[in-house]
Amino acid sequence: MACNGVLDFEKPLVELEKRIEELKRFTAEKAIDFTEELQSLEKKAERLRQEIYQDLDPWQRVLLARHPKRPLALDYIPLIFEDFIELHGDRGFRDDKALIGGLAFLEGRPVTIVAEQKGKDTKENLYRNFGMPCPEGYRKALRLMKQAEKFGRPVISFIDTPGAFPGLQAEERGQAEAIARNLLEMSKLQVPIVAVVIGEGGSGGALAIGVGDRILMLENAVYSVISAEACAAILWRDASYAKEAAAALKLTAQDLLELGVIDEIIPEPLGGAHRGLEVTAKLIKEALVRHLNELSELSPQRLVARRYEKYRRMGRWQ
Amino acid sequence: MPTFKDLFRGKQKYVTVPPKEKVAPKRDIPDGLWSKCTQCNNLLFNKEIERNLLVCPKCNFHYRVPARRRIEQLTDEGTFVELDPDLSPVDPLSFPGYKEKLAAAQHSLGLKEAVLTGTAKLEGIPIVLAVMDFDFIGGSMGSVVGEKITRAVEEALQRRFPLIIVSTSGGARMQEGILSLMQMAKTAAALGRLAEERVLYISVLTNPCTAGVMASFASLGDIIIAEPGALVAFAGPRVIEQTIREKLPPGSHRAEFLLEHGFIDLIVERKELKKTLGRLLRLHGMGGQATNGL
Numbered sequence: 001m002a003c004n005g006v007l008d009f010e011k012p013l014v015e016l017e018k019r020i021e022e023l024k025r026f027t028a029e030k031a032i033d034f035t036e037e038l039q040s041l042e043k044k045a046e047r048l049r050q051e052i053y054q055d056l057d058p059w060q061r062v063l064l065a066r067h068p069k070r071p072l073a074l075d076y077i078p079l080i081f082e083d084f085i086e087l088h089g090d091r092g093f094r095d096d097k098a099l100i101g102g103l104a105f106l107e108g109r110p111v112t113i114v115a116e117q118k119g120k121d122t123k124e125n126l127y128r129n130f131g132m133p134c135p136e137g138y139r140k141a142l143r144l145m146k147q148a149e150k151f152g153r154p155v156i157s158f159i160d161t162p163g164a165f166p167g168l169q170a171e172e173r174g175q176a177e178a179i180a181r182n183l184l185e186m187s188k189l190q191v192p193i194v195a196v197v198i199g200e201g202g203s204g205g206a207l208a209i210g211v212g213d214r215i216l217m218l219e220n221a222v223y224s225v226i227s228a229e230a231c232a233a234i235l236w237r238d239a240s241y242a243k244e245a246a247a248a249l250k251l252t253a254q255d256l257l258e259l260g261v262i263d264e265i266i267p268e269p270l271g272g273a274h275r276g277l278e279v280t281a282k283l284i285k286e287a288l289v290r291h292l293n294e295l296s297e298l299s300p301q302r303l304v305a306r307r308y309e310k311y312r313r314m315g316r317w318q
Numbered sequence: 319m320p321t322f323k324d325l326f327r328g329k330q331k332y333v334t335v336p337p338k339e340k341v342a343p344k345r346d347i348p349d350g351l352w353s354k355c356t357q358c359n360n361l362l363f364n365k366e367i368e369r370n371l372l373v374c375p376k377c378n379f380h381y382r383v384p385a386r387r388r389i390e391q392l393t394d395e396g397t398f399v400e401l402d403p404d405l406s407p408v409d410p411l412s413f414p415g416y417k418e419k420l421a422a423a424q425h426s427l428g429l430k431e432a433v434l435t436g437t438a439k440l441e442g443i444p445i446v447l448a449v450m451d452f453d454f455i456g457g458s459m460g461s462v463v464g465e466k467i468t469r470a471v472e473e474a475l476q477r478r479f480p481l482i483i484v485s486t487s488g489g490a491r492m493q494e495g496i497l498s499l500m501q502m503a504k505t506a507a508a509l510g511r512l513a514e515e516r517v518l519y520i521s522v523l524t525n526p527c528t529a530g531v532m533a534s535f536a537s538l539g540d541i542i543i544a545e546p547g548a549l550v551a552f553a554g555p556r557v558i559e560q561t562i563r564e565k566l567p568p569g570s571h572r573a574e575f576l577l578e579h580g581f582i583d584l585i586v587e588r589k590e591l592k593k594t595l596g597r598l599l600r601l602h603g604m605g606g607q608a609t610n611g612l
């Protein structure tokens with residue numbers, strides 16, 4: 001799908017942008033005036049950008065959410081917070097590199113951060129286990145969240161995972177129990193929890209750090225009970241129907257807002273967060289500060305009661 | 319010769335019978351005299367298996383039990399009063415083929431959803447009981463399963479009756495998308511309240527119990543029991559082999575594996591299950607002192 005960090009549907013735009021860059025370089029080097037040509041090309045690029053990104057279908061959003069250049073938690077953290085200190089380990093087995101956590105200031109307010117972390121290339125992805133946490137990752141997150149509760153600071157969670165790691169080692173250490181425990185404990189944690197889906201929200205592996213007072217989602221992030229490919233394999237016995245499955249699953253930020261599962265969509269620059277890391281970070285920060293300000297008005301009892309009521313209402317039946 | 323499995327399981331995991339077609343409503347009653355155990359290939363009298371609680375008398379394989387049959391096995395006769403019998407699923411995402419799948423499952427099984435809940439007595443002790451049925455779309459959890467489990471937890475909380483949930487499930491129900499995933503959070507949150515009020519919850523895991531159900535209410539029992547040989551996992555062996563191509567040792571993902579790794583309290587044979595539950599309830603101060611020769 002993606003080659004050299006470019007998705008198929010982005011190709012015409014990326015090629016045009018390359019030509020513009022070349023022309024600019026040529027102008028500088030040879031001192032020939034291409035102003036008019038450049039203007040017309042820039043206009044064309046802008047039109048193309050609108051055309052390509054204005055109306056993305058769900059599958060294209062899945063691809064953007066997994067874009068090889070998409071910013072990851074550790075790209076946003078230094079731009080949103082001050083003085084981040086990473087804390088390690090679940091105190092039981094090992095430090096999971098796919099789920100990081102730590103302390104930082106958000107506009108002067110101490111917060112606990114937990115975040116799923118993918119890698120940027122193969123080497124990093126092997127180190128980060130492709131962002132698929134093991135039980136000890138979820139237990140580390142829980143340890144840090146309980147610590148946040150003890151010291152009365154809010155929890156901010158960044159969700160970005162294809163799913164919880166489905167390996168034998170994870171089974172031996174109780175992947176299901178670790179996820180279930182987090183769901184229960186997060187439902188009654190006595191401090192505000194704000195979760196942001198920044199890329200892929202992969203099922204239980206995402207929810208395990210995704211129970212909170214406010215759930216926010218970047219515009220091109222996706223959040224689903226099953227991957228589009230796996231859904232297609234079950235439904236049409238063919239993973240190449242992922243496009244159809246992505247539409248059927250209602251996994252875009254807009255879908256989830258309409259279903260009442262998330263509270264707000266954080267806009268991304270046209271073309272996706274990777275086309276404007278700083279501006280995306282700024283928008284995430286603004287949203288976090290605004291929601292935390294609202295939530296800090298509530299007593300812990302009221303906070304937990306409202307969180308419970310929110311989840312209590314989830315679902316449709318007759 | 320039909321196999322035992324055909325006779326007792328009803329249809330396969332994904333029911334393909336169109337709703338209009340006539341299907342014997344009593345899928346779990348075999349009409350033949352004999353059937354063949356799918357595990358050990360022995361020929362068995364159906365009546366013999368029936369009397370043995372759907373466990374092969376030759377190889378001890380524990381066959382899946384339809385929800386109503388399980389309720390009969392675990393409760394005192396005539397004491398089960400169903401909760402929310404009319405709560406029914408809808409098709410919130412207009413998911414391709416979901417309505418038809420629901421109708422087929424409802425028609426062939428005579429169930430509205432993949433779980434039955436109610437109050438009952440077990441050896442004279444009042445309980446709240448939820449029993450899942452794997453034949454209903456793989457025992458998957460959509461909105462209604464999550465809602466019925468949550469209401470059962472609330473009933474247990476309100477009456478201060480112990481809660482017993484007999485789980486079997488392939489996970490969250492794909493056809494209700496993210497709403498199914500949210501049922502994991504909802505049921506776990508409800509159990510958090512039950513725990514704070516110190517009401518006992520015993521989780522019974524039966525074959526198979528995986529994914530979203532295992533990663534929510536099924537793993538949160540004060541006491542967790544599994545039937546022998548039950549497949550119990552977050553990601554089943556097939557998922558592991560397909561996604562990360564890891565070679566698996568024999569017996570991984572079975573109840574015995576989980577017991578060994580410390581994630582369940584005990585493995586109990588079906589014929590001992592009711593008695594064991596009764597003992598555990600009495601050890602929690604219900605139903606007076608021990609009476610059955612511990």
Ligand SMILES: [Zn+2]
Pocket residue numbers: 355356357358359360374375376377378379
């Ligand atoms: Zn047998």
